Amino acid sequence: MSRVFANPTNLFLLTALAMLAAFPWFGESFYVGLVVRIMILGILAMSLDLLIGYTGLVSFGHAAFFGLAGYLLAIVTPETGPVSIWYALPVCLGGAALAALVIGWFSVRTSGIYFIMITLAFAQMLYYFFNENMELGGSDGIFIFYKPSVAIGDFQILDLGDHTTFYYFVLVSLILVYALLRVILNAPFGQVLRGIKINEARTQALGFSTFRYKLASFVIAGTIGGYAGFLEATHNGIMSPDFLGWHKSGSIMMIVILGGIGTLWGAVVGAFAMVFLQDWFQELTTHWLLLMGGFVIFVVLFLPRGIAGLVESFSAFLTRAVSRASDKDAP
Amino acid sequence: MTSILQIKDLSKNFGGLAAVDAVTLNFEEGRVHAIIGPNGAGKTTLINLLSGDHKPSAGRILFKGKDITTKPPEAISQLGIGRSYQKTNIFPSLSCLQNCWLAAQSRLRSSMRFFRPAEAYDDVRSRAELALEMCGLTGRRDTIASEMSYGEQRQLEIGMMLATEPEVLLLDEPLAGMGTEEATQVISLLRTLAQSHTLILIEHDMDAVFAVAEMLTVMVNGQVLETGTPDQIRASKAVREAYLGEDMEEMTP
Numbered sequence: 199m200s201r202v203f204a205n206p207t208n209l210f211l212l213t214a215l216a217m218l219a220a221f222p223w224f225g226e227s228f229y230v231g232l233v234v235r236i237m238i239l240g241i242l243a244m245s246l247d248l249l250i251g252y253t254g255l256v257s258f259g260h261a262a263f264f265g266l267a268g269y270l271l272a273i274v275t276p277e278t279g280p281v282s283i284w285y286a287l288p289v290c291l292g293g294a295a296l297a298a299l300v301i302g303w304f305s306v307r308t309s310g311i312y313f314i315m316i317t318l319a320f321a322q323m324l325y326y327f328f329n330e331n332m333e334l335g336g337s338d339g340i341f342i343f344y345k346p347s348v349a350i351g352d353f354q355i356l357d358l359g360d361h362t363t364f365y366y367f368v369l370v371s372l373i374l375v376y377a378l379l380r381v382i383l384n385a386p387f388g389q390v391l392r393g394i395k396i397n398e399a400r401t402q403a404l405g406f407s408t409f410r411y412k413l414a415s416f417v418i419a420g421t422i423g424g425y426a427g428f429l430e431a432t433h434n435g436i437m438s439p440d441f442l443g444w445h446k447s448g449s450i451m452m453i454v455i456l457g458g459i460g461t462l463w464g465a466v467v468g469a470f471a472m473v474f475l476q477d478w479f480q481e482l483t484t485h486w487l488l489l490m491g492g493f494v495i496f497v498v499l500f501l502p503r504g505i506a507g508l509v510e511s512f513s514a515f516l517t518r519a520v521s522r523a524s525d526k527d528a529p
Numbered sequence: 530m531t532s533i534l535q536i537k538d539l540s541k542n543f544g545g546l547a548a549v550d551a552v553t554l555n556f557e558e559g560r561v562h563a564i565i566g567p568n569g570a571g572k573t574t575l576i577n578l579l580s581g582d583h584k585p586s587a588g589r590i591l592f593k594g595k596d597i598t599t600k601p602p603e604a605i606s607q608l609g610i611g612r613s614y615q616k617t618n619i620f621p622s623l624s625c626l627q628n629c630w631l632a633a634q635s636r637l638r639s640s641m642r643f644f645r646p647a648e649a650y651d652d653v654r655s656r657a658e659l660a661l662e663m664c665g666l667t668g669r670r671d672t673i674a675s676e677m678s679y680g681e682q683r684q685l686e687i688g689m690m691l692a693t694e695p696e697v698l699l700l701d702e703p704l705a706g707m708g709t710e711e712a713t714q715v716i717s718l719l720r721t722l723a724q725s726h727t728l729i730l731i732e733h734d735m736d737a738v739f740a741v742a743e744m745l746t747v748m749v750n751g752q753v754l755e756t757g758t759p760d761q762i763r764a765s766k767a768v769r770e771a772y773l774g775e776d777m778e779e780m781t782p
């Protein structure tokens with residue numbers, strides 16, 4: 199028994215994953231669609247956590263990559279039929295990566311408040327570009343009439359238009375992105391990021407060109423953010439400037455804080471918490487943003503490691519309780 | 530003897546203050562060269578210039594004859610010049626092994642490695658463990674750095690420097706804050722290192738300085754007052770008057 203409880207956090211995560219995997223079987227289609235959106239938000243928030251929680255870069259313009267990739271999908275999708283994912287996905291990811299490379303090139307050499315302001319300024323520039331661009335629908339946004347096709351020749355592999363298929367496509371994406379980030383963070387690259395986050399000057403004195411590592415982290419995060427944007431645009435069928443405004447950037451940051459900075463899976467839990475709290479507060483009052491703000495302040499003050507920290511504390515408590523109980527059972 | 534590091538008319542101004550003022554010095558390969566002087570003399574600033582942490586206001590730094598004056602700290606570290614800090618500068622939330630691990634990892638050709646787990650790099654592990662052993666912290670391998678005594682953190686500071694396998698060691702008051710036992714250990718480590726490295730050592734503990742140094746430079750007010758062998762420094766009238774004073778009386782047999 200104690201083996202199973204060896205790490206209750208893992209148990210929690212596996213249960214949550216099993217529930218997510220089973221959900222389309224019993225969930226109403228409205229909620230299945232909602233969970234898809236939340237999982238996409240989770241991917242986006244995990245990519246921001248790579249910056250905030252693991253590199254020490256507090257980006258306030260992360261929605262830029264999300265929105266840019268979404269617009270790129272809108273641009274490459276013809277009005278007459280679907281675009282091939284083999285073409286659309288590299289364009290969306292490449293565009294986001296390139297934008298992250300340029301924005302990162304200027305921003306990661308700064309730190310603190312300057313970094314926050316520069317990332318915000320770049321994101322706002324993109325926002326106004328799409329907002330003023332009438333070819334792309336201006337502030338109304340632009341429709342994406344067909345979801346990308348996933349086919350080899352004439353053989354269709356997946357139909358992303360099918361709700362259940364798309365749900366699993368996003369769920370698998372979520373798992374793969376999490377696994378990819380974990381692998382990167384465990385590799386030598388991740389060790390350097392950790393050094394930068396704790397003490398950048400010392401990391402540099404040890405012989406690491408910290409600029410390059412921060413830039414690489416920024417590009418990886420931007421590309422994953424772009425992947426989330428690709429998924430969102432596919433899911434939504436419409437892209438508008440709101441997807442890259444500072445409201446959006448701020449809300450992703452709130453998700454990371456709610457879930458627990460520097461925990462990765464916390465970002466996904468934070469996305470669920472954010473959407474459900476928002477829903478709940480909206481039912482209570484029209485001034486729901488006040489409640490939301492109050493809640494975030496509460497978390498920052500009393501749960502510095504967010505919901506993930508709470509789960510981990512509870513898990514440590516369980517482990518101790520179980521080991522104490524088994525001590526008693528022992529002869 | 531060939532010089533490994535040369536500085537020529539090196540200056541560093543902070544506002545109107547000349548912390549280092551037209552200093553010219555040669556550091557010879559394989560020697561232990563100590564820099565002494567009162568607080569505020571500019572010793573730490575000189576080390577900061579050599580390590581690239583600060584940019585000089587004027588003057589040049591040559592390493593093996595090549596100009597490294599404007600190189601950033603990471604490039605200087607990669608050339609084989611390692612340093613330890615007077616004010617402890619470690620990764621407080623990491624264990625001793627993790628601190629040395631990152632230092633050792635810096636000698637991989639690149640750390641832009643994204644897939645193989647860091648733990649699988651056996652050469653990094655053995656370098657980190659060797660550094661821990663040399664600085665006397667093998668028993669503290671998995672202890673979080675911030676939970677150790679100040680003296681032990683100072684040892685870790687040296688261990689991290691060693692894990693980067695430098696040729697030239699810049700040591701800024703390595704003994705400061707250590708107990709007698711720790712200090713004795715570190716002095717014997719410095720002697721061992723002196724057999725195969727060039728050491729530039731700043732130290733207030735005169736016993737330690739005279740025990741290991743082969744060359745001595747006395748700095749006062751950002752300037753070099755005198756450079757010579759320990760015997761020459763002991764005999765120098767200028768040094769006696771300006772700085773060593775009573776301390777010297779004790780040292781002189």
Ligand SMILES: Nc1ncnc2c1ncn2[C@@H]1O[C@H](COP(=O)(O)OP(=O)(O)O)[C@@H](O)[C@H]1O
Binds near residue numbers: 571573
């Ligand atoms: N970063 C800095 N900014 C301004 N003044 C500094 C700085 N670093 C050192 N100083 C000043 O330069 C002088 C030399 O300091 P330092 O090199 O630390 O001396 P030492 O190590 O010999 O005690 C001191 O007067 C100190 O206040």
Ligand SMILES: [Mg+2]
Binds near residue numbers: 573615
């Ligand atoms: Mg000093």
